[in-house]
Amino acid sequence: MSRFLLRRLPQAIIVLFGVVTLAFLMTHVVPGDPARLIAGPNASADTVASIHHELGLDRSLGYQYWLYLRQAVQGDLGTSYALQGMSVTSAIGHALPVSAAVAVLGVLWEVLLGVPIGIIAAYRPKGLLDRATTLASLIGLSAPPFWVGLLLLYVLAYKTSVFPLSGYANPFINYLILPSFTLGLGGAAWYARLTRTNMLEALRSPYVQTARAKGMPESVILLRHCLRNVLSPLLTMLGMDLGYFLGGVVVIESVFGLPGIGKLTFDAIGTLDIPMITGAVLFAAFFIVVMNLLVDLAYAAIDPRVRR
């Protein structure tokens, strides 16, 4: 196990280094001048130049990169241009609980909706239920989440006021159910497919034949014997989704007016708040890399074949 870790960890670090580099490059090698934007349209050239200097934008790109890298390693992602001297890390820290709540609940919905559908579909492959659920899940992943969210808002918040329209206040759970459900609905289709495929594979194995020969009821075979085979691929997908969602789901947060990381990034784009954009993108990618690493490690812990 430790040898696997020793091999996998440097890989993750190299990827993280690449992530920082790419995030820096994409926001710094650009035509726009943030100093101009901060100074406003009527500022003199001198003012713009002094802001330029203040932000360190007059230094060479290589030096700026080196500085950014050095600070990023220490967890310092710079200071926001727009949010009056607030550090990027603390702004992200404030928004993280919202995004984390949506992410965790969203993954929960994915599993709650997807896995049972997959089991039902695998029960009689090519049967009516299988076809219906396959088509339903295909529709689920073809529907744009922002549209589904708006539709849910229209029916459940505007027409029938079951849920609040938008925003984020106490009791928070009321404001989180619809966004997380919207998020989970699209992903659930993948979980249904994954569950179905793995269940069907397990159903063809000899031990299922033995169980059937012993006269075990089909429900026990499905739920106790086959479902286990779905667990590790499920864990992989779950971990990766969580990593993906934690970085903020821009579209969902925008539809439901949630103050998460996605919203933070989106607002930063309007003001060309470069440190904030870079920081948020970096942060999101960081989560994905870390969750990938954790999933790989969990896999290796469960399945010794992976360690080799």
Added chain:
Amino acid sequence: MTAPLEIPQGDPALPGFGLRAWRSLRKDWPALLSIVLLVLLALAAVLAPLLAPHPPLTTYPDGLQANGAPVGPDGNFLLGADPNGRDVLSRLLYGARVSLVIGILANGLATVLGVLVGLVAGYLGGWVETVLMRITDVVMSFPILLFCIALIAVTGPSAKNVVFVIALIYWTALARIVRSLVLSLKEREFVVAARTLGLSHWRVMRKHLFPHLVPTIIVYATLGVASSILIEASLSFLGVGVPVPDPSWGQMIEQGKEYFQIAPWLLFAPGVCLILTVLAFNLAGDWLRDLLDPTAPERR
């Protein structure tokens, strides 16, 4: 006395691709429906100027009620008017052009990039492979939408930038798939033979490896168009996609969002168009997978 040498004529049991495609389509009604939908969609996009009852950018005073709210579906505006008093149906038809063109172009570029990276990495191996696959890992670590938004924020929103940005992030999955295919193909005899004959790397890749990748590429390119259209719609919905006033379905939903309580048709029409289009590409892709490449892994 020797019997005349029999020249193999090809296996008569194996019908041509067109026939096989037609036979499987007849049995698979969702796939058939998706093909019909895609043809209709393409027609709508091409014939938009003929089919649209109004110009898509013209604002009509009678499209708005006295209180400023858009009028609902009626004889003049078949699907209602938008908050600027423009005809929704005409904008939908022109929006089909945007969705299709951007989806296909962006995904086409991404496919070329993905195949090139995967082919070169898998075939050449060594440090080239290591570098290319690490770059793939890095790009894969970025959340697609956030990456697109950030890049468009700094380059400015335009249809061209949307295409490039989607292509820049969307090539990674195909690159990995192509690489793994090439890794197993390059050990096969015909590739080893081609290399022993002294053919250039480029020629081996182009003439001997690439044809074997075509079925997989077609499948993923079709499925990829669905995702690219969804990404474009999301970007336009967030206001960083196709700039106003040119109509795009995502942007139409964004503009209808403020009025959805009083004018729900502003959401329904473009949303249904989006779902049907994406669904059609997904169904067509699944059908092509069964037809061309049954062993292909599912993509996420």
